[in-house]
Amino acid sequence: MNLRQIEIFRAVMLAGSVTDAARMLHVSQPGVSRMLSHIELQLGMRLFERGRGRLRPTPEAQALYAEVENVYRGVRRIEDRARELSAGGGLTLRVLASPSTALEVVPRAVAGLAAAYPTARVYMETQLVREMVGQLVRHEADIAISTLPIDHALLASEPVGSWTLACVFGAGHAFAARRSVRLREVMAERLIAFSADTPQGRLIDDWWRENGLAPASQIEVRSGQAACALVACGAGVAVVDDLTARAWAGERLGFAPLARPPSFGAFAVTLASAPRSRLANDFVARVKGAFRAVRAAA
Template identity: 60%
Template sequence: MNLRQIEVFRAVMVSGSVTDAARLLCVSQPGISRMLGHIELQLGLKLFQRIKGKLRPTPEAQTLYAQVEQVYHGVKRIEDCARELKTGGGLALRVLASPSIALELLPQAVAETMAQFPDAHVYMETQLVREIVGQLVAGDADLAISSLPVDHPMLQCKPLGQWSLCCVFHVDHPFSKRRSLSPRDILKERLIAFSPDTPQGKALGQWSAEAHWPIDSKIEVRSGQVACALAATGAGIAVVDSLTAHAWAHPALAFRPITQAPTFNAYEIRNANVPPSLISNSLMTRIKEKLNG
């Protein structure tokens, strides 16, 4: 018996007549009668006695019905599962992110995604690129949003949008009166510097070389958050990523864009052999909108 035959047989058993079964399934009575005849012929069993226009199930039909109910409830559970998936039921998403992306951009996108999939479960963790690669390859995470690209044969890395560099400083600094700053403006100040292998450090090094102006720095960091915390105390100014600058809400800190500052891509990274889920696609759409909006 196929699923349609099971559905017709069950409708007749539940309703007790061809007429009511046809009404229940929104089909014609002759169609139900033909289907019952085909089922009996196929099985080689008499399933109903027709007495005065009514159908009386035989013992064979009652035994078959007990099995059909199990199948019906199994199909019902599948249908319920499919409906629940639309709201995230049974879905889990493990997301890794660079620290700057996890400050504001990703939390906002996750909150909006959870509003669409309220029954889903999301796990978030900040990681450096080398840890991101290891966890994605091992299957310990579903996707990552990184401020730097990766090159690995098992991973797919696609650009999502761009971020740039900003200058952060104490709110009492004269820069607060400016709408934007030039690299030369920045080089004249006492800097909270980054190591030369970071995007911030490379930009400062290039500006210094082009302007023939040495970098005045006694403090070096590797974290945009640490640089913002130091700048908020008046320890110096810093060049940080725009994601961190926008997310670092502190009454003592201000920031301005830098003219001719380089731009960098943010990336979606996932296992190339694992198709994305509905919830991960929704999350990535929101992140793209925020990066490019």
């Protein structure tokens, strides 16, 4: 960026609109608009989101502006920072993931992101949906991958994939030879069930009722991983999400899809008031790719 571009960029950041920036610099509005578009094209990244006559700076623009304020100490420093941001350097991404997505889908996306942006820092944490909302609203995380829809006035959700239900059973079980298992067949087994007050438990119970069934269980759990651990120890069979079932499948535990299972969405959730960073957009794209890979392997 040259000195003129830096001046216009700084004016737009301060004024919040092309009209006010042009007035501040005593130049024409079209001239400022053309220069702003040229800057974004030259840098290869979006600096502002346009809407209702105002310009909302992206995280990249905010980071660049912090350096522009030091412009009189050297234009070269500004240019170096712009190139760094274009490559994702100096940025961080704090990721929350539902337990089932944290087993394979999100780790795949994080691994790919870290390889593509070696100077960026990524923090990943497994979290329940009710905790995700608070951390996002308090700016303690940048993005969450949730296996349940989140309806909150301050948050925005984007579909990134889907999951379904599967039956998990111990190695050598008769279900191992089956391509799918019917609900009535599951009822005939010793069933390990989710507690009714858990989100997944409510979803599964609703599906049982839709099929006119009311299974009884001796053991209840609050997570798919706990259910799989019990199944692997011979405690019975369980109905869990297919993401957890795939991650646990091995010598001690097998799984089979349920016949005509329901499908549920997974979502990327962020603050509605702030544009996503380039790093976050790339991460979402990689999560979508990881879900597609899981589906293709089914």
